[in-house]
């Protein structure tokens with residue numbers, strides 16, 4: 001079973017990806033992680049990607065597509081794979097369609113105002129990177145795991161979040177329309193509790 005996971009920043013995609021991958025024994029492929037791993041281990045792909053990223057440029061579609069294709073040919077993908085962060089545009093979606101079959105595209109939909117509240121209320125631990133939400137902190141300013149100081153990331157202010165979400169929405173709508181036409185798009189209500197969202201996903205995948 002090959003699936004694609006779509007979800008805005010703050011939609012809880014990471015949590016659901018982890019649960020899906022555990023329950024259905026499919027590999028979670030995040031293009032961001034692949035690039036980071038390659039850069040870390042200095043592979044030719046990593047060297048090339050790092051050059052572009054250091055110059056503030058995006059990794060071009062061809063390089064990203066090649067990377068995903070080679071990752072999908074690994075033996076650990078024989079049960080299927082869950083793609084996260086790919087495809088990002090129609091070019092990549094068309095490429096993917098040519099190299100593999102996509103069974104389902106799960107779109108974790110959350111209303112914009114809810115994403116805004118989640119992201120602007122986020123506080124991150126300076127020491128361990130764990131994130132919290134002010135609603136559950138009750139005024140606490142230290143991390144409950146390591147006692148590190150909690151802070152608000154620069155790009156979690158209202159203006160930056162609004163920009164980020166607007167970009168995401170515009171770019172993703174194209175993919176949503178594309179997969180809707182192919183009849184594989186499934187939308188779940190990501191504004192619910194994490195475990196309820198997962199229950200909705202299970203109904204789609206079981």
Ligand SMILES: [Zn+2]
Nearest residue numbers: 125128143146
């Ligand atoms: Zn911490």
